[in-house]
Amino acid sequence: xxxxxxxxxxxxxxxxxxxxxxxxxxxxxxxxxxxxxxxxxxxxxxxxxxxxxxxxxxxxxxxxxxxxxxxxxxxxxxxxxxxxxxxxxxxxxxxxxxxxxxxxxxxxxxxxxxxxxxxxxxxxxxxxxxxxxxxxxxxxxxxxxxxxxxxxxxxxxxxxxxxxxxxxxxxxxxxxxxxxxxxxxxxxxxxxxxxxxxxxxxxxxxxxxxxxxxxxxxxxxxxxxxxxxxxxxxxxxxxxxxxxxxxxxxxxxxxxxxxxxxxxxxxxxxxxxxxxxxxxxxxxxxxxxxxxxxxxxxxxxxxxxxxxxxxxxxxxxxxxxxxxxxxxxxxxxxxxxxxxxxxxxxxxxxxxxxxxxxxxxxxxxxxxxxxxxxxxxxxxxxxxxxxxxxxxxxxxxxxxxxxxxxxxxxxxxxxxxxxxxxxxxxxxxxxxxxxxxxxxxxxxxxxxxxxxxxxxxxxxxxxxxxxxxxxxxxxxxxxxxxxxxxxxxxxxxxxxxxxxx
Numbered sequence: 001x002x003x004x005x006x007x008x009x010x011x012x013x014x015x016x017x018x019x020x021x022x023x024x025x026x027x028x029x030x031x032x033x034x035x036x037x038x039x040x041x042x043x044x045x046x047x048x049x050x051x052x053x054x055x056x057x058x059x060x061x062x063x064x065x066x067x068x069x070x071x072x073x074x075x076x077x078x079x080x081x082x083x084x085x086x087x088x089x090x091x092x093x094x095x096x097x098x099x100x101x102x103x104x105x106x107x108x109x110x111x112x113x114x115x116x117x118x119x120x121x122x123x124x125x126x127x128x129x130x131x132x133x134x135x136x137x138x139x140x141x142x143x144x145x146x147x148x149x150x151x152x153x154x155x156x157x158x159x160x161x162x163x164x165x166x167x168x169x170x171x172x173x174x175x176x177x178x179x180x181x182x183x184x185x186x187x188x189x190x191x192x193x194x195x196x197x198x199x200x201x202x203x204x205x206x207x208x209x210x211x212x213x214x215x216x217x218x219x220x221x222x223x224x225x226x227x228x229x230x231x232x233x234x235x236x237x238x239x240x241x242x243x244x245x246x247x248x249x250x251x252x253x254x255x256x257x258x259x260x261x262x263x264x265x266x267x268x269x270x271x272x273x274x275x276x277x278x279x280x281x282x283x284x285x286x287x288x289x290x291x292x293x294x295x296x297x298x299x300x301x302x303x304x305x306x307x308x309x310x311x312x313x314x315x316x317x318x319x320x321x322x323x324x325x326x327x328x329x330x331x332x333x334x335x336x337x338x339x340x341x342x343x344x345x346x347x348x349x350x351x352x353x354x355x356x357x358x359x360x361x362x363x364x365x366x367x368x369x370x371x372x373x374x375x376x377x378x379x380x381x382x383x384x385x386x387x388x389x390x391x392x393x394x395x396x397x398x399x400x401x402x403x404x405x406x407x408x409x410x411x412x413x414x415x416x417x418x419x420x421x422x423x424x425x426x427x428x429x430x431x432x433x434x435x436x437x438x439x440x441x442x443x444x445x446x447x448x449x450x451x452x453x454x455x456x457x458x459x460x461x462x463x464x465x466x467x468x469x470x471x472x473x474x475x476x477x478x479x480x481x482x483x484x485x486x487x488x489x490x491x492x493x494x495x496x497x498x499x500x501x
Contacts, residue, residue, distance in 0.1 A: 005249050012241045013194035016234050017224050019080035027227035029084040036091035036181025044093065052076055052085035052222050075200045076222060083226045089219030092179045096152060096215065097170035098133065098141050105132035112169040113143070115154045120193065122160050133169055141169045148177035148185035150192065156213035157201035159192050161185060175218060187231045190238050191223060259498050266494045267447040270487045271477055273333035281480035283337040290344040290434025297346060306338035306475055328453045329475060336479045342472035345432045349405060349468065350423035351394050353384050360387035365422040366396070368407045373446060375413050386422055394422040401430040401438040403445065409466035410445050410454035414438055428471060440484040443491050444476060
């Protein structure tokens with residue numbers, strides 16, 4: 001759901017439950033509510049009437065004796081004159097399902113619903129659990145067609161109607177709702193949707209960390225009630241408009257998919273040399289320059305070229321050749337060359353932090369959460385102690401390329417700021433030699449990410465790590481410098497255009 005369609009849904013529900021979505025009638029809600037209250041009173045003698053009214057610009061609760069008390073409910077608002085605010089506990093009842101105890105339960109294994117089966121507006125039966133229910137429990141907790149189910153915990157208030165003749169029961173993470181006086185459970189379901197969009201259910205639910213929409217909180221929830229005929233038309237209109245919004249979201253998802261396919265195609269063309277081609281210079285010349293610069297920094301560096309022959313791909317390390325098997329090499333233009341990252345670049349990880357032992361002054365540093373694809377996120381920058389020597393070693397310079405070693409492995413961006421900033425060991429800092437464009441390499445990593453290649457070559461089964469060794473051995477297609485500049489420019493122009501769609 002996009003932010004736009006989310007706001008559309010919220011607006012529809014706002015209009016619906018303030019009486020502005022459909023034309024109103026001259027009918028009154030009070031007889032409907034009185035009928036529901038009377039019906040409940042016959043079954044539950046302790047039932048109490050509680051309506052809310054705006055009196056002298058203050059909300060008051062009025063009980064069945066007519067006495068009033070001021071209330072503070074920030075979700076109440078002015079209703080049409082023929083509607084009524086009434087507490088759920090006055091016109092409906094809720095019951096929680098069976099409390100399970102595998103060690104003590106008796107009876108036959110029976111399917112039941114828990115909170116994972118209750119989605120917003122629909123039951124999810126992909127995983128239905130079973131437990132032992134006695135005959136008495138089966139009679140008490142059997143679901144009936146049209147029952148409204150509301151989550152007591154987890155995503156509190158999440159609700160749907162049970163609209164199946166399948167034999168099914170429910171456990172105590174779910175309220176089953178019964179409405180009296182022909183008030184529509186579906187109307188209440190959509191009202192709970194509205195409260196969810198506003199964050200009201202979480203706000204009124206119990207507990208600070210794990211929220212619970214208890215029976216008491218539900219009973220004391222005020223509900224806006226229109227005449228019955230309006231309830232039906234409001235529900236019909238909401239569902240009609242939500243279907244239209246569903247279609248908008250389907251088309252948005254299709255468009256987003258096509259945009260992503262277009263981006264992938266642009267990267268495919270870019271790194272196979274089909275977007276641009278230099279006429280004079282070659283990648284081999286640039287490789288020689290970059291490698292010589294690398295040699296000055298690391299005398300043990302070895303020059304690696306990857307060649308294609310009739311037998312397949314061959315790695316040539318200063319004359320020593322070996323056949324290699326890798327799934328991401330492909331044919332490139334004749335004036336490009338495949339090489340290894342370690343031939344043309346250096347990488348270093350940032351500082352390993354140890355709060356108990358670190359000394360020096362507190363300075364800001366970047367970690368993986370600050371590195372996004374193509375940009376740095378400085379909304380939450382941490383600090384740690386760095387010595388003067390560490391500050392000199394780990395100070396970021398404008399133009400540094402930062403790559404995530406863990407987490408979303410390979411995610412990278414350029415540091416394009418003059419701010420004083422350092423980095424820790426969840427990040428690689430990369431230096432490319434021979435004036436090779438960092439942005440070209442950044443886009444190449446983006447391309448590998450879209451293909452799933454970085455994850456496939458990274459270490460670890462569950463938690464992936466794009467280690468220094470994996471980065472050093474990464475194969476890179478190296479075009480002439482002028483092609484690199486054109487490639488990055490054309491990718492950025494194309495991606496900027498696609499972002500506007």
